[in-house]
Amino acid sequence: MTSQPSIILVRPQLGENIGAAARAMLNFGLTDMRLVAPRDGWPNPKATAMASGATRVLDGARVADDIAGAAEGCDYLFATTARPRDLEKPVHDPEGAMRAAREMIAQGRRVGILFGGERAGLANEDVARAQAIVTVPVNPEFASLNLAQCVLLMSYEWRRGAVEPLEAEAPDVAPVEDIERFARHWEQRLEDSGFFHPPEKAGHMKLTFRNFWSRMPLTRNDVQLMHGALRQLVRRRDG
Structure with a gap:
């Protein structure tokens, strides 16, 4: 730790x-x-x-x-x-x-x-x-x-304000790099589906999503679940 x-x-x-x-x-x-x-x-x-x-x-x-x-x-x-x-x-x-x-x-x-x-x-x-x-x-x-x-x-x-740290159970919070990979996955799937329209608003829309994910206390399991859900949606759409 x-x-x-x-x-x-x-x-x-x-x-x-x-x-x-x-x-x-x-x-x-x-x-x-x-x-x-x-x-x-x-x-x-x-x-x-x-x-x-x-x-x-x-x-x-x-x-x-x-x-x-x-x-x-x-x-x-x-x-x-x-x-x-x-x-x-x-x-x-x-x-x-x-x-x-x-x-x-x-x-x-x-x-x-x-x-x-x-x-x-x-x-x-x-x-x-x-x-x-x-x-x-x-x-x-x-x-x-x-x-x-x-x-x-x-x-x-x-x-x-430093004090002796208290022992506590650590939550399984997703690290920044996991959230970054998920955010890129999300953006790519939405990009492929034509969601970011009109093009001049795409940057702001992506920034809003990035801010949304960072505000959520996502766990590792949450991120894995969301990745899986995105993959399944794409399979059903393309199947």
């Missing part, structure tokens, strides 16, 4: 910011860093220089092409964002999010926290893959936080 959340940086741009984020993590005892498509490639010597002794976080960082790959093993994702989104998800402040994360981790679940790139943060398509949103009550006239500051806030709240 992992005892801490995974910090997932989505399309980070500057190596210096990755290094500063690693330093913030280690300040508060977090070591599981994951990177989604870092702009300047990986490894990055500028990240190492800025980490200032937190190189073991960088040395252990996993790199993936997309969120599903970076979040492998996780079954619950928080998405950090500075602005409201037109997506129906639970919204937490950092303290509440980390309280919920501790409860889930105490049950044996795997939790990840998504942080967006420096230029624009997380896209709606990224947020749609998370189960909940984290926002910070910053000054509305100047709501700009850099990447390392965001990581620092979440890491601090994790450390501040």
